[in-house]
Amino acid sequence: MNTISPYILLSAVLFTMGVIGFLTRRNAIMIFMSVELMLNSANLAFVAFAHQWGQLDGQMFVFFVMAVAAAEVAVGLALIVTVFRTKQSANVDELNQLKG
Amino acid sequence: MQLFYISPILFPLLGLLINATLGKRLGERAIGAVASLMVIAAFIVSAMVFSQVGALPEGTSAIPVDLGIPWIQVGTLTVPFGLQLDALSATMMLIVTGVGALIHIYSIGYMHGDPRFQRFFVYLNLFIASMLVLVMSNNFLLMFVGWELVGLCSYLLIGFWFNNIKNAEAGRKAFVVNRIGDVGFILAIMAIFVAFGTLTFTDVFSKVATFGVNAPIIVGITLLLFVGATGKSAQIPLFVWLPDAMAGPTPVSALIHAATMVTAGIYMMTRAHVLFAAAPDTQTVVAVVGALTAFVAGSVALTQNDIKKVLAYSTISQLGFMVAAAGLGAYVASVFHLATHAFFKALLFLAAGSVIHGMEHLSHSKHGAHGDHKEPIDPQDMRNMGGLRTKMPVTFIVFLIGSLALAGIFPLAGFWSKDEIIVAALSKNILVFVLLGITAVFTAFYVGRQLVMVFFGKPRTEDAAHAAESSPLMTIPLIILAVLSAIGGALNLPGVGSLGNWLAPVLGEAEAEAFQIGVAGFFTVLSIAALAGAWALYRNAYAKADDKDPLQKLGPLYTFIKRAWFIDAIYKDVVVKLFYAACSFLARVFDIGGIDGVVNGAGTLVQKASGGLRKAQNGFVRSYGLMMLVGVVVIVAWFVYSAGAR
Amino acid sequence: MSGELIVFIVLAIISVAAATGLLTSRNAVYAALFLIINFATVAVMYLMLNAPFLAIIQISVYAGAIMVLFLFVIMLLGAERLNGEVLSKDLKWQRPLAGGLGVLLLIQAAYVFVSRFGASPVAPDLIKSGPMEIGMKLFNSYLLPFEVTSVLLLVAIIGAVVLTREK
Secondary structure, eight states, X not given: OOOOHHHHHHHHHHHHHHHHHHHHXXXXXXXXXXXHHHHHHHHHHHHHHHHHHTOSHHHHHHHXXXXXXHHHHHHHHHHHHHHHXXXXXOXXXXXXXXXX | OHHXXXXXXXXXXXXXXXXXXXXXXXXXXXXXXXXXXXXXXXXXXXXXXXXXXXXXXXXXXXXXXXXXXXXXXXXXXXXXXOBOEEXXXXXXXXXXXXXXXXXXXXXXXXXXXXXXXXXXXXXHHHHHHHHHHHHHBSBHHHHHHHHHHHHHHHHHHXXXXXXXXXXXXXXXXXXXXXXXXXXXXXXXXXXXXXXXXXXXXXXXXXXXXXXXXXXXXXXXXXXXXXXXXXXXXXXXXXXXXXXXXXXXXXXXXXXXXIISGGXXXXXXXXXXXXXXXXXXXXXXXXXXXXXXXXXXXXXXXXXXXXXXXXXXXXXXXXXXXXXXXXXXXXXXXXXXXXXXHHHHHHHHHHHHHHHHHHHTHHHHHHHOSOSSSOOSSOTTBGGGOOOHHHHSHHHHHHHHHHHHXXXXXXXXXXXXXXXXXXXXXXXXXXXXXXXXXXXXXXXXXXXXXXXXXXXXXXXXXXXXXXXXXXXXXHHHHHHHHHHHHHHGGGGGOTTTOHHHHHHHHHHOOOOOOOOOHHHHHXXXXXXXXXXXXXXXXXXXXXXXXXXXXXXXXXXXXXXXXXXXXXXXXXXXXXXXXXXXXXXXXXXXXXXXXXXXXXXXHHHHHHHHHHHHHGGGOOSOHHHHHHHHHHHHHHHHHHHHHHHHHO | OOHXXXXXXXXXXXXXXXXXXXXXXXXXXXXXXXXXXXXXXXXXXXXXXXXXXXXXXXXXXIIIXXXXXXXXXXXXXXXXXOOOOOOOGGGTTHHHHHHHHXXXXXXXXXXXXXXXXXXXXXXXXXXXXXXXXXXXXXXXTTHHHHHHHHHHHHHHHHHHHHHHOOO
């Protein structure tokens, strides 16, 4: 394949699906997984561009995104555990005390 | 050396500081001694300055004093902190510190036992310092500082016995009315700066000639200066504060509201005579207003029963003489009358104070200190007096001398100075001459009426019957002033003209008005006739305190005059009411409806808007995410659009 | 149609289907498994895009470590059964709006990427992206970000420990 357009297109589709998942699911764990999907699609775009330009830097960014994602998941899941302990639920709609 | 020239101002300030800080420990005698000694020291320095001015070489009019203190420097405006020591200011310094020193000494006796004794002398010293700033400054702005400071002292001292709300109100009235004049003065200062680019006297006066006669800007400036003078020197239409100012202690009335502060307007016009000379139109206005004031106030003085009110209206009337003289260009006569008036009016006020003191003697021996407690009868009402001639002989004699000087009886001081003004009026403006002539007769009449009511006949109240002569501390200044009132005319005798020569370097060689024996004799005869008329009318008029005044036969005219031509009432009913109406409109309609409406409206708007916006803060993380997405979509759309546009 | 394109199309279909499964799944465990499938297809694509090292890491770190952590938490909490996804009354516009905006975003992204970058041809000489090249790049050009990342991970560990500690 002489062009990366299909990869980019796929990346955009996956990203959008991640967004929709993030906005429509109520379960915190599902929301997290949607975020992972979005990050993953971004990684795909990075790698595709690295391939296109013949540069390693795109792949470097994927590294760091993965590291950040790992950290985020660790903290995020810890938060979910803590919330679940007090609320007996991972439903983010029940966590709406911070309203005006 | 420069410190020497500024020391007349510093001495009273030093006394003020000592009395203000240590006064509580010093005791009455020490406070009075410190305050008086400081003023006497200032008087001595003033006398030395006076002699130095006299020794100036031909061609120089002022002692060159360069303090080297730039006071204000803004853009092209440079105002130095400088002194102008010439014949005019030296004369004023002598009058201020001389009369001031006597009144300080007198006050030690008069204010004895007053709970605010210390404060009184602090104020008096402040007044002397302020007045000296006014007369010694070499530019309009510094003069204005002194001008405002004496106004402040006046306010503080009129309301000195502020426990009585009437006194406090009188002080406020004086302050407010004076502000009106001050606005005129400060506008004049601004206009002077615009026209001349400087505020220093010598620089301004040297440039006047380039404008020509009756140039609109000069007429405007001089009219505004005159507005300032009408405030401070109590001329029509702003004279209403001075009668009320008699609420202050009597020494204050003598020092501030007769001898010195009220003459500030005359001093200012004399100082700026170069400007006025270039605006004959203004001079006519000044002369007519002065003469009218003299006439109106003189007529009101005929009907007053309060011993100090008579003197107050008399002061306004005499100030009218001085202003008229200034308007006629007879500045020497004006300053001459200013000096003699300072002597005999201070004398009269202090003697009146002595009378009041004597009248209070009975109740004092019962109650103690005066001022704060309610008097059983009004010790200032002349109807309650009578027969004090024998009870207070010294006071009677000095009062008699002062009164005759005021009435212009030969050879006392008032005769010479008043005569000069009238002669000047005769040759320049016949309307002014007629008004001043009638006023001179009025003067003699009310003086006679006052003398008869106070000192002759039989005592009409118990207080008058038990009146006693005041202490030497009070009578000695009276005697000194009486001597000055008697011989003050020697300052500027016709033909000798020493004051005229003395002031010539400042005011220019005035054409000396020839002494007209006919005019002088005519008015002397008229005055004596008026005195005799007063004697005849009032000798037997009051048997009891509540008898009718003989002048009440004039009916409505009497009431009209007694109420000061209803000018005060008109101010109260028209100006003040309109002002209150405007204020209440502003407060009730404009402030509450407009300003508050805008402020509250802004508050309500924010409240409503945030009330609407807070619905967006629904606490749901996902809807926040949705809003973020909206933002992302919009921003990307913008990028796409702008990229497409390129 | 080249073999590569055929492989891509197959992978893309699997990938999108897995993502759809993730979005619609009623069971969290299934959702996690769908996500792992998605990750795996992407890893293969990395291989096709000349990034073999990343492909390995994608499988081992992402699909392995991270998703295992997810599954562990799901099962620890016993939250695999997701209750009926009834939206709160306040959020009834959430779903259609999200869908609409998502489609809009997709169109925009596709337009931007494809029209401005995607059409450019791939660089002629393939980059070497073995572990050695990656390592050289990482410890030369990206040394500071690498070290900062280590701090980030340390903070994440501490944060996770502090948050889940029983009071």
